[in-house]
Amino acid sequence: MSNENFNTLAAFAVVARERSFTRAAAQLGVSQSALSQTVKALEARLGLRLLSRTTRSVAPTEAGERLLRTLAPRFEEIEHELAALSALREKPAGTIRITAGEHAAMTVLQAGLSRFLPDYPDIKVEIIVDYGLTDIVAEGYDAGVRLGEQVAKDMIAVRIGPAMRMAVVGSPAYFATRPAPKSPQDLTQHNCINFRLPTYGGLFPWEFEKDGREIKVRVEGQLVFNNMGLRLDSALAGLGLAYMPEDHARDHVAAGRLVRVLEDWCAPFPGYHLYYPSRRHASPAFAVMAEALRYRGA
Structure with missing residues (x-):
């Protein structure tokens, strides 16, 4: 049905129900003359008289009553x-799928959602832990969580965590037989536990910064994991x-239980961000979740 036909039938139904062009025009926000012409055009198209009009009253004809009985329950539905739908807007509901790394899921998402979800019982959140730089659009996710520097420029990003720092750590037993590294380059002489990036298949370089100087070190060691807990x-x-x-x-x-080294080489960097492709398609549930997770610290 075209919009014109729908609007015409709706106008007739209001006039027939109210039995007054004056009251119907006020409800619809149109002039009486325009409303009268709309109903006349409908009658002409059907070849039937739908309303009996006098100077004092308006009443449906037999055909008008039949049409009104058909239309009324459908318009009510x-x-x-x-x-x-309006209630859904007031009470957001639905499932939100997010991809995130293990650390982000444990330290930022879990804490934020534990505060948020009790107030929105009709919202469900599915978190897929993935260290790869997932294409959230292609994989059907609503959003992803990554470090600020890893978020693509064409994505909308909402900061959800504080700035972070990395740490190089080893056990006292390990350092009992080896000297502590004094600079990042010294790590090449140590047995380092590596982390493999699933997206590119390579080993994650250890990144350092001090006094504006940035260094990436490709370390070697006997162990490689793609899991933080095992490292x-x-x-x-x-x-x-x-x-x-x-x-x-x-x-x-x-x-x-652990000894930290090279702390002065571990500068703060942007923390975790929730990112997604467009505000235009964000559901009410996603919008309230993103706002609840937004980082409001210094």
């Missing part, structure tokens, strides 16, 4: 559905040096 466990076991977010190792360093 449409009104109910529009009201339901931490291996460092605790004395199997080598590990490079990871400082908050992941902080408690172990404080307890003396």
Whole structure:
């Protein structure tokens, strides 16, 4: 049905229900003359008189009553559905799929969602832990979480975490037989626990910065993982040096189970961002979640 036909039938239904062109015109926000012409055009197209008009009243004819009985429940159904959609806007619902690395999922998303989800029982969030730089559009995700410097320029990014620092750590047992590195280049003489990037298949370089000088070191060692927990466990076991977010190792360093080195070479860098392709297609559920996760610290 064209918009013109729909609007014409809707106009007739209001006049027939109200039995007054004056009241119907006020409801529809049109002039009485325009409304009268609309109904006349409908009658002419059908070849039937739908309304009996006198100077004092308007009443449906037999054909008009039949048409009104057909239209009324359908327009009522449409009104109910529009009201339901409005309620959805007021009470967001739906499933949101997010891809994120393990550290981001554990330290930022889990904490943020634990505060957010209890207030929105009709929203479901599915988090897929993936270290690769996933194409969220091609893979059907609503959003991804990555470090700010890894977010593509054509994406919309919302900062959801504080600035971060990395840490190089090893166990006291490891350093009992080896001197602590004094500079990043010294790491080439150590047994380092590597991290393989699934997207490109290469080993993740250890990045350092001090006084504006940036250095990337390709380290060597006996172990390679694509999991942060195994790297931490291996460092605790004395199997080598590990490079990871400082908050992941902080408690172990404080307890003396790990020793941190090269701290002055580990400068802060932009933290995690939620990114997605376009604001135009964001559902109400996604919009309230993104706002709830937004980082508001210094």
